[in-house]
Amino acid sequence: MRYVLFNWLSPEDVADWASWTPEQQQADIQRHIEWFTRHRDHIVGGEELDDPATVKTLRPGRQGEGVVVTDGPYVESKEILGGFVILEAASMDEAVEIASDWPSLTSQPNSTVQVQPGFVRD
DSSP, X not given: OEEEEEEEEOHHHHHHHHHSOHXXXXXXXXXXXXXXXXXXXXXXXXXXXXXXXXXXXXXEOSTTOOEEEEXXXXXXXXXXXXXXXXXXXXXXXXXXXXXXTOXXXXXXXTOEEEEEEOOOOO
């Protein structure tokens, strides 16, 4: 079954990461590379996402205005969706086990990982 691992970041952790030395940043990147290498047999897709300031949000307009496009994040949230990984796992337990090894959970104190099953239509 497919599961999506969502990597949520707090603005504080993003700011802290930006203040790390290049060596600290490279070590963090290396931990993520090692995670992807370790779990590559379960990974079927995913993407790191760009800064929220680059997002365009589309919503239905009012009173027949059509679709309204605005700049910025698409939901009201303190957290930033940093990316997602699509996993193939035998069960939610296995997907959670893989996700619990996500490097940001140990390097960024406010990091959150969400695991959500893909919807299966009969």
